[in-house]
Amino acid sequence: MPLIAVLPGDGIGPEVTTHARRVLEALDLGLEFQEAPIGGAAYLAAGRPLPAETLALAKKADAVLFGAIGDPRFEGLERRLRPEAALLGIRRELGLFANIRPATLFPGLEEASPLKAEVVKGLDIVIVRELTGDVYFGEKGRRTNIEGLRQGYDVMSYNEGEVDRIVRVGFEMAKRRRKKLCSVDKANVLETSQLWRDVVNEIAIEYPEVQLTHMYVDNAAMQLVRRPADFDVIVTGNLFGDILSDQASMCAGSIGMLPSASLSAWSGANGMYEPIHGSAPDIAGQGKANPCAAILSAAMLLRHSLVNEAAAKRVEAAVGAALAKGARTADLGGSLSTTEMADAVLQELV
Numbered sequence: 177m178p179l180i181a182v183l184p185g186d187g188i189g190p191e192v193t194t195h196a197r198r199v200l201e202a203l204d205l206g207l208e209f210q211e212a213p214i215g216g217a218a219y220l221a222a223g224r225p226l227p228a229e230t231l232a233l234a235k236k237a238d239a240v241l242f243g244a245i246g247d248p249r250f251e252g253l254e255r256r257l258r259p260e261a262a263l264l265g266i267r268r269e270l271g272l273f274a275n276i277r278p279a280t281l282f283p284g285l286e287e288a289s290p291l292k293a294e295v296v297k298g299l300d301i302v303i304v305r306e307l308t309g310d311v312y313f314g315e316k317g318r319r320t321n322i323e324g325l326r327q328g329y330d331v332m333s334y335n336e337g338e339v340d341r342i343v344r345v346g347f348e349m350a351k352r353r354r355k356k357l358c359s360v361d362k363a364n365v366l367e368t369s370q371l372w373r374d375v376v377n378e379i380a381i382e383y384p385e386v387q388l389t390h391m392y393v394d395n396a397a398m399q400l401v402r403r404p405a406d407f408d409v410i411v412t413g414n415l416f417g418d419i420l421s422d423q424a425s426m427c428a429g430s431i432g433m434l435p436s437a438s439l440s441a442w443s444g445a446n447g448m449y450e451p452i453h454g455s456a457p458d459i460a461g462q463g464k465a466n467p468c469a470a471i472l473s474a475a476m477l478l479r480h481s482l483v484n485e486a487a488a489k490r491v492e493a494a495v496g497a498a499l500a501k502g503a504r505t506a507d508l509g510g511s512l513s514t515t516e517m518a519d520a521v522l523q524e525l526v
């Protein structure tokens with residue numbers, strides 16, 4: 177019986193994760209679920225954002241269903257005790273270097289995007305974001321410089337092995353789709369990016385069927401608003417991928433629509449499935465959160481960890497059918513509560 181670790185986390189994390197779990201349960205696949213605290217919730221319960229028991233459960237599970245972490249009450253804590261440290265820690269400990277963030281516009285959501293309908297029409301892109309390196313995991317700290325001024329620093333670096341494995345995920349993804357890969361970097365300024373670009377070009381020789389382009393991240397941010405549907409697969413580093421995926425979410429109508437899969441291998445491995453959004457303290461506890469990103473993350477869990485494409489498609493189709501009938505939470509311009517939206521999806525699950 178496959179074991180699913182459920183880590184609801186903070187804020188709207190538990191509110192949306194409960195419905196992703198309901199959807200998985202409704203499929204009747206004989207899954208076993210075990211829940212554990214993470215983030216601010218774990219700090220309150222155990223004094224640490226990533227308790228050893230939570231990490232052990234995540235390691236032993238076949239897949240992890242993650243909600244969101246983050247709590248303004250803990251922003252003043254030393255960094256290793258903050259909720260965010262748990263998310264970074266679990267990604268690193270599980271070796272989840274590949275974060276797959278699809279941004280798809282479901283038909284009918286054109287009006288939910290602040291961009292014009294004709295600009296976002298047909299949007300179907302995947303951002304492949306590196307997840308365990310970059311400036312996120314380099315040396316960081318505070319010091320006093322020679323002028324006596326306080327200085328903060330975070331070292332950005334990638335080694336060629338880290339670039340190689342994520343770029344291959346990008347090419348493999350593009351090969352299975354419209355065969356266009358755009359590598360996003362800042363090679364005109366950053367040496368980290370120049371190495372990234374060199375490695376991409378070396379690997380490209382192995383994928384002659386994929387049309388490769390390189391784009392600077394500032395231009396990519398602009399093109400994502402100008403002609404987002406022209407992209408197919410974007411591969412990029414941890415920081416650029418974090419920023420561009422939140423931006424891409426608005427091309428798809430709302431950040432409440434974007435799921436992700438964090439993987440340690442292309443397929444079949446244990447992975448973590450996480451909406452790209454955070455704990456949304458501004459709407460937490462109000463029943464307003466859109467559960468679709470969490471539900472679509474469950475679909476990705478079915479696809480990548482349980483290798484059950486049919487079940488994944490059933491879940492995605494149910495979300496599409498509910499939206500087609502007009503089901504909308506507030507972020508999409510509607511008035512359904514989190515539970516009502518999830519119920520609408522569950523009703524379409526055939």
Ligand code: NAD
Binds near residue numbers: 188243263
């Ligand atoms: P956020 O993603 O939590 O919220 C940004 C905005 O989007 C807010 O206005 C929020 O209400 C809205 N929003 C997000 N998800 C939504 C949903 N499902 N339905 C409707 N509206 C939604 O980002 P933030 O406000 O910058 O960060 C809040 C906290 O979350 C911080 O502590 C941050 O570190 C953390 N965070 C965690 C994750 C994660 O757990 N993966 C991701 C991003 C931010």
Ligand code: IPM
Binds near residue numbers: 263452454
């Ligand atoms: C995300 C979040 C995280 C990140 C934070 C909360 C550590 O923004 O999952 O996109 O930057 O990766």
Ligand code: MN
Binds near residue numbers: 418419422452
């Ligand atoms: Mn983010």
